Amino acid sequence: MQTPVYDFARKYADSGAVRMHMPGHKGKALLGCEPLDLTEIAGADSLFEASGILAQSEANAGSLFGCRTLYSAEGSSLCIRAMLYLALLHAADTGRPPVIAAARNVHKAFLTAAKLLGFTIRLLPQQRGMSYLSGALTDAALESCLSGENPPAALYLTSPDYLGNLCDIRKAAEFCRAHDMLLLVDQAHGAYLHFLPQTLHAADLGADLCCDSAHKTLPVLTGGAYLHIADSAPEICKSRAKEAMALFASTSPSYLILESLDLCNRYLSAGYPERLRAFLERVQAMRAALSASGWALCGDEPMKLTLRPKPRGYHGQQLAELMQQAGIFCEFADPDHLVLMLTPENPERDLCRVQEFLCKLPQLAPLPEADLPALSPAPELRPRELLFANTETLPVSECIGRICAGLTLSCPPAVPIVLCGERITEKAVQHMTYYGITHCTVVK
Template sequence: MRGARQQEPLHLAVENYLNQERARFHIPGHKGNSGPGLEWDITEVEGCDNLYNPQGPILALEKQLAKLYGARRTLLSAGGGTLCVQAMLALACRPGQKLVASRGLHSSAVNTMALLDLEPVWIYPDDSAGPWFAGRYTPQAVEEALKACPDAAAVYITSPDYFGVISDIQGISQVCKARGVPLLVDNAHGSHLKFMPDDLKLSHPIDCGASICCDSMHKTLPAMTGGALLHIADERYLADAKERMALFGSTSPSYPILLSCEEAASYAACGQAKRDYRWATEAVFRIGDRLRAMGMAMPEGVCDPARLSVAFGSQGWTGQQVGEYLRQRKVEPEYVSQTACVLMAGGYNRLGDFVRLGDAVRGIPQGKPTPPPSLEMPRLERACSIREAVFAPGKSVTVRRAAGRVAAQVVVPCPPGVPVVMPGERLDKEAAALLAARGIQRIRVMEG
């Protein structure tokens, strides 16, 4: 941890327990003795609180997090953003209700819709991110969806998306508030936006008026994998929040993950995150400028400045080629597809990381420009609910034999990162051909 520590109540509580050197006749089975660092991996022992009924140091930490992010309440998750998405939807929606949702969303949201038997009303992205990437979800699209579905329980938007494209959450929030509908934002890839340099003029969804928002701290801040936050701004959802988290979460949450969230919060609160992201984003901008000068396509408009999403297919490269090229130069990307890659930078990247990436970029040979693939998404007939499709008997078929069948899974080619088909939708010839063109060979469908 760099910079001055803020008060860390959970760290102090666990440290106090360790200093007492008690014989551990409690879980976990390693008893803190089987490897370095495992002494911090404890359970809900006296003085160290309970995640789902916090009254001591965990509650104090959650209050600090709420103040840091400007939320009425913030809840810790050791189950990643998935647990936060599950709790968020369960808080705002009752089983069987309708939900206006961005078509581009994480599989955890689709799975939760199946569990809660929610009926999605899809809105589709515009083309504002350019020809190679899915665009943004606009206030106008949300307005039209709510007019067509006035009984929707909530609006659910993913922003930023996987490629860093940021939608107008403030504008969408105004539409939702005018209609009295809560706005839920999956901000899994944007927990760092609160701590960007001021001149970038980026805002966190809670500052933009979201009712509930989830952050995967571990994706963009120095927390362990699985560390996440659920922020609540609307007081209607405060009382039941922990109960909904407990409904889906493990009864054995990882204390090392919780402690790492506290560490990441200290890193942000002392101002070090903003300082580190200043130089990290400047390095990303320089590399991005170089890529654009080479003819590589990148998302247009407001995007996460710490993320390089590159459509190398615009220069005729394949996913296998770019993956091999980068790894040979000791650069590991976040993601590589048939036509694009994602490189995520952060405050804990070292200067040498950017030097290595910059050298790799400068060595990319000039390719032959190729046209972008069609990003048009087919609007498919819904044959049954997501829940019915997911839990029904199914089988795997080739996509070329899938036309006319009802999908039992979500299929998301990336880019654009927007599902071609959702569970319960009947595939037509166009959708089957699109899946085949994106390299999808098989799909699970309902039997019969």
């Protein structure tokens, strides 16, 4: 596959051009990558008005994913804001109120979008016994979308979630079609899903709009992401997509990231599905070996290995520390889970080290599983109302009855237990204490 953006940058870097333009490093290699770092000079195109090499490269990506694909050099965070703006444009266009239904396990980018765009969030109830990071989709949860005065303009799901669970996107899409709602999917963890032997990518399963953090699961520099627009999306979402991205983005997208997305097209078109299939078999073998040695696993996303360490006698963070001492760094750990993210770029020796370490870890007396109450279903939330609120940060034990205002969430997982605008209940404080959250920002 052609790589017009990378080729342009390479040729320019090798040409000895006098750089009387940004960036300030002028191509001098302090880090080593500067010669390829560019700005919108003649011939380099312009991301949000693309008609040249960037347009060609985005079209290449779109042909690989089988839909219209736009680049983001600012992660899925940018795409999420753009998707929500597009859904609200459609709502305004069709005379609908700005209401978005969402499963509770939203990433904080969704909440910043709610603050900026002013839409109302209709939260789906959390399933009992599920982690706050999971967004399992029951029929009852779907039906609850319709509980308000007006049906929401869109349903917003996070799939895969941080623990490697996939929502039933087909079912959600059918439901949305039946009720004239758009389906938006934060698929930050799932760029590779389109290339599986049987696609699990949301754009193939009925989502109107979805985003992938290419940098999370493909060999793309941090910040590289895709916004995908399916054929089923309304015309306004297609015609105003670039405008939506530009609304929230820097006017100086990183060319290094764009070149990395460009090169990824070649990577994907040069035997990636076959390599992914072979790697999948290897991961399945590893899963089987871990299960055989007594490890409890959860999640159905093929490239995430999520361990439940308590039956083995360890807390997740304790296991993460032990692994770190052995030079193995996991993606995420909480008391009940440890998440490993794999790609075909992990060499065989990495998998062997992980497998050997885990299989040799002694079985201790199992630890009790979490016994947290289900979080109360929240009413409709309008985070925008809190954008200028006077706030204070207090120990969580002093927050019961107060309205949560804060977005002070660390990443990973950057998923809030209590959403902006929710009243903090005793149950929520139990959850926060369990997950080691000591302070919360509330409305004064």
